[in-house]
Amino acid sequence: MVGSMTPSLVAIFLLGFSSLATAANFNQVYQWNELDFEWPSEESRAQALKNETFKLENIYPRYMAVYGTRIFLSTYHSYANPVSLVSLPMSSAFSASPKLTPVPSWDMHGKEGDCDKIERAKGIDVDSVGRLWLLDMGCLKCNIIKLWTIDLANNDQTKLVHQFPFHSLMHDLVVDETANETFVYISRGGLFYEEQIVVFSLERNESWIVQTPGIKVFCIALSPLKNQEPRQLYLGEWSSSYLHSINSVAVLREGTGTANTEKIGTLTAHPYRILVENNGNMLAAFFSVNYISSWNTSQSFAEKRFHEVDVLNSGKSFTFALDQNGTLWMTVFDAVREPKYRLLKAAVGEQSLQATPELHVATAASGGVQSRILMNSSLFFVFLLALF
Numbered sequence: 001m002v003g004s005m006t007p008s009l010v011a012i013f014l015l016g017f018s019s020l021a022t023a024a025n026f027n028q029v030y031q032w033n034e035l036d037f038e039w040p041s042e043e044s045r046a047q048a049l050k051n052e053t054f055k056l057e058n059i060y061p062r063y064m065a066v067y068g069t070r071i072f073l074s075t076y077h078s079y080a081n082p083v084s085l086v087s088l089p090m091s092s093a094f095s096a097s098p099k100l101t102p103v104p105s106w107d108m109h110g111k112e113g114d115c116d117k118i119e120r121a122k123g124i125d126v127d128s129v130g131r132l133w134l135l136d137m138g139c140l141k142c143n144i145i146k147l148w149t150i151d152l153a154n155n156d157q158t159k160l161v162h163q164f165p166f167h168s169l170m171h172d173l174v175v176d177e178t179a180n181e182t183f184v185y186i187s188r189g190g191l192f193y194e195e196q197i198v199v200f201s202l203e204r205n206e207s208w209i210v211q212t213p214g215i216k217v218f219c220i221a222l223s224p225l226k227n228q229e230p231r232q233l234y235l236g237e238w239s240s241s242y243l244h245s246i247n248s249v250a251v252l253r254e255g256t257g258t259a260n261t262e263k264i265g266t267l268t269a270h271p272y273r274i275l276v277e278n279n280g281n282m283l284a285a286f287f288s289v290n291y292i293s294s295w296n297t298s299q300s301f302a303e304k305r306f307h308e309v310d311v312l313n314s315g316k317s318f319t320f321a322l323d324q325n326g327t328l329w330m331t332v333f334d335a336v337r338e339p340k341y342r343l344l345k346a347a348v349g350e351q352s353l354q355a356t357p358e359l360h361v362a363t364a365a366s367g368g369v370q371s372r373i374l375m376n377s378s379l380f381f382v383f384l385l386a387l388f
Contacts, residue, residue: 023294023304023305023306023307024306024307024328024346024347024348025346025347026307026330026344026345026346027344027345027346028342028343028344029090029091029343029344029345030088030092030097030098030342030343031097031339031341031342031343032097032339032340032341032342033338033339033340033341034056034057034059034340034341035056035059035099035100035341036056036059036099036100037082037083037086037099037100037101037102038099038100038101038102040106048082052080053080053082053111054080054081054082055080055081058076058080058081059075059076059081059100060075060076060316060333061073061074061075061319061331061333061341062074062075062076062122062316062319063121063122063123063124063172063273063319064124064319064320064321064329064330064331065124065125065126065132065321066090066126066321066322066323066324066327066329067126067130067132067152067323067324068130068152068153069089069090069091070087070088070089070090070152071087071088071089071090071321071329071343072085072086072087072103072124072126072132073085073086073087073088073100073319073331074121074122074123074124074134075100075121082109082111083100083102083106083109084109084118084119084120084121085102085103085109085118085121085124085134086100086101086102086103087100087101087103088100088101088343097343103132103150103156104150104156104157104158105156108158112139112141113139113141113142115138115141115142115144116160118134118136118146118148119136119137119138119139119142119146120136120137120138120139121134121135121136121137122135122136122137122170122171122172122173123135123170123171123172123173123186123187124173125173125174125175125184126152126175127175127177127182128177129153130151130152130153130154131149131150131151131152132149132150132152133147133148133149133173133175133184134147134148134149134150135147135170135171135172135173135186136148137170138167140167143167144163144164144167145163145164145166145167145168145170146160146162146163146164147160147161147162147163147164147184147200148160148161149161161200161202161205162200162205162207164198164207168188168190168194169188169189169190169194170186170187170188170198171186171187171188171189171217171218171219172186172187172218172219172220172273173185173186173187173220174220174221174222174233176222176231176249176253178253180203181201181202181203181204181253182201182202182203183199183200183201183202183249183252183253184199184200184202185197185198185199185220185222185233185249185252186198186199186200186220187217187218187219187220187235188209188217189212189215189216189217189218189237189238190216190238194216195211195212195213195214195215195216195217196209196210196211196212196217197209197210197212197217197220197233197246197252197259198210199252199253199255201253208255210251210252210255210256210257210258210259211257211258211259212235212244212246212258212259212261213258213261214261215235215237215242215244215261216237216238216239217235217236217237217238218236218237218238218271218272219235219236219271219272219273219274220233220234220235220236220274221233221234221274221275221276221282222234222249222276223276223280223297224276224277224278224279224280226280230247230248230249230250231248231249232245232246232247232248232249232297233245233246233249233252234264234274234276234282234297235261236267236270236271236272236274236284237270239270240270241266241267241268241269241270241271242263242265242266242267243263243264243265243266243267243271243274243284243301244261244262244263244264245261245262245264246259246260246261246262247260247262264301265301265303267284267286267293267303268286268289268293268303269286269287269288269289270286270287271284271285271286271287272285272286272287272316273285273316273318273319273320275320275321275322276297277322277328277348278322278326280296280297280298281294281295281296281297282294282295282296282297283306283320283328284303285316285317285318285319285320287315287316288314288315289317290308290309290310290311290312290317291305291306291307291308291309292305292306292307292308292318292320292330293305293306294306307330309332312332312333312334312335313334313335313336313337314333314334314335314336316333317332317333317334318330318331318332318333319331322348326347326348327345327346327347327348328345328346328347328348329343329344329345330343330344330345330346331343331344332344
């Protein structure tokens, strides 16, 4: 591929991959060689290790939200990971990186088949009044998917707000607050027929399905509030690099059976996490590549390199979230090398992510250059990763 490029394009290509370019100045907050929990006692931890209901290598960050002085992570849930929703402090008075604190408590995390507890945390989001919204995929024994709220401003009081009348692959969620009603939009796309957005109304205590024909939705992001403009919902697909949008969420709020979608463009890889910050800049993380991209949604589609690290050996290397002060928090996961886990932060504030000179250093010429793939990301491999 390099042999067919012009000299200028080769220079841009090499510069983009030899320098670990970034559009923000990230500082490392913590690093870990292994993640562990704050256990009730050493005896309980030793027993969990002995009976193999806990394995250190089975804790992987998946989704992130930030509120107050805490960072919240949902982690990959398995039989050897007893807790799938945890928190970290933004800063620690100790030199050692902190352990993960179960949220809201150990008692709320159940074993396989504890249907009235948190079983398998997936997408999370925090609303304006400090409620953490949690999508709980449950298990096959219970055969229900649950939606929880955790009142972070009121001693983490937890409420099961809804049980969905089906069991299927659901992934990520975003909260949409209006003057009179709070909605939650949830991606539902999978190996079979699901091409849908699931909508929940808090005030009505009802959920319904909106079809997205031809699009198995995996990751979603909501545009910011701008005067009287309708909010858009951005959609990343289950099994492709296409990026789509629903140009007005009104169709979702009204419970219309089918949403009209628009294809925005093709990303350089298959996304599993997208986020739109207050200025309308989208960040996207991808399966099996070592960078995050950005796009200014107020302009024509043009994917830019936002942050790149050295070679990573993991399927889902990043997760990220913005806090209320304009700080971007991000975890970086490397399945092979140490430190395996890092927590980074960068002040992005009101500055446009597209405005920094470093961003354009790693941007290939128009038409784009596909980035190196770090591991075998065949379609089957992507499907397996998505199940996590």
